[in-house]
Amino acid sequence: MDAMKIVALPLLITLMQSPVCLSVTVSTSKPKVEVHEHTDAVLSCEFRTEKDQSPRIEWKKRGKGVTFVYYDQKFNGPYEGRAKIEGATLTIHSVTQKDSGEYRCEVTASKDHVNLGEVIVTLNVLVPPHVPSCEVPGSVFVGAGLDLQCKDKLSVPPATYRWFKDNKALTATPDTPYSIDSNKGTLKFKSVSKTDAGMYRCESSNNVGAPKSCVAQQLKVTEYPLNMTVLIAGAAGILTLTLLCCICVCVCRRRGCCKKNKKTKSTKSYNPPPPPPPPIRNLKHYKQTQSFMI
Structure with a gap:
């Protein structure tokens, strides 16, 4: 017991002297x-x-x-x-x-x-949803591809989106002619038909406040006019004909059918030399037969 007191006493003194x-x-x-x-x-x-x-x-x-x-x-x-x-x-x-x-x-x-x-x-x-901005074109031709855009950049957390046609919610399935990205807010058509015409609007929500929707916009689907069809067909025909001509020329050159003949006849005109002068007749010796005195 005394030994323990002897050991503990220096330890206690050390603790008392150390800074707290x-x-x-x-x-x-x-x-x-x-x-x-x-x-x-x-x-x-x-x-x-x-x-x-x-x-x-x-x-x-x-x-x-x-x-x-x-x-x-x-x-x-x-x-x-x-x-x-x-x-x-x-x-x-x-x-x-x-x-x-x-x-x-x-x-x-x-x-x-x-x-x-x-x-x-x-x-x-x-931040609750704000009214999103919706991009819906006024009209589109039959058979064309189409992307409808919807954005709400102010809501926190980021909003998710739903699309409506004629006030009916659209749901994408493997059989529908369109696809929907609820996070990006896109509605995509690969090929538009006349049945896709209608009033379209988009709704954003994020569970912080009430969902907000943009004003519905009319989408019209029209067929190409006759003159436009003829113009497209004519342009396609001219393009095809031009392409075929180019191919024929290339093939002809490769086979050597279109090379020019190296031996060409001279095209210079021939001018005959001028006719020789008339021959000079031989003069006979002239004999003086009479003399004249002046």
């Missing part, structure tokens, strides 16, 4: 917060200090850069006048999609041995 590690601790009861647009968002931040009773509290938003939300005991930028702080818990009033992101609560206790503690809270602002 005093530190600030920061935590949150809800690291991920989801609220609807235009409501209040409460970002929880609790702290405990060992010695410092008046720590410095800061809130920052992390994004492409760092935005100071609460600094030097006041709110900054877009948070001024629309936020409050209780202890270290931050409340943002009437949030919008721009408020979504990561927020960092920092508590600095200068009198503690470890004087900085922090915690991150993620805010996600949910």
Whole structure:
């Protein structure tokens, strides 16, 4: 027993002489917060200090850069006048999609041995569906391909889409002449027929608010006019004839049928030489028979 006291006494003295590690601790009861647009968002931040009773509290938003939300005991930028702080818990009033992101609560206790503690809270602002933009052409020819587009870029989470024809929901099956992508909002026809004409509209939804629909638009399906058909047929015939002529010329050249004869007759005109002058007659010796005296 005495031996144990002898061993424990130096250990106790060592513990009493060693410095006590005093530190600030920061935590949150809800690291991920989801609220609807235009409501209040409460970002929880609790702290405990060992010695410092008046720590410095800061809130920052992390994004492409760092935005100071609460600094030097006041709110900054877009948070001024629309936020409050209780202890270290931050409340943002009437949030919008721009408020979504990561927020960092920092508590600095200068009198503690470890004087900085922090915690991150993620805010996600949910946005109900908006009226989608619908692209429906006024008319299309029979047999043509067709893509109808529907987009809602503002809803969070991203919307899913449904298409309606004459107020009846369309459901794609292997037997239908169209296909639907509910995530991209496309309605595709490989080959339009006259029965596909009607009033088309699109509806977006994301389970945050009520679905929203665009105004129905009329789609007309018409046949090609006769003159257009004749024009297309004539153009196709001319193209085919031109192609055949080109093929024939190429084949002829390869077989040597179209080579020019190297020996060609001269095409220069022949001009005969001028006729020779008339022959000079032989003069007889002239004998003087009479002399004249002047």
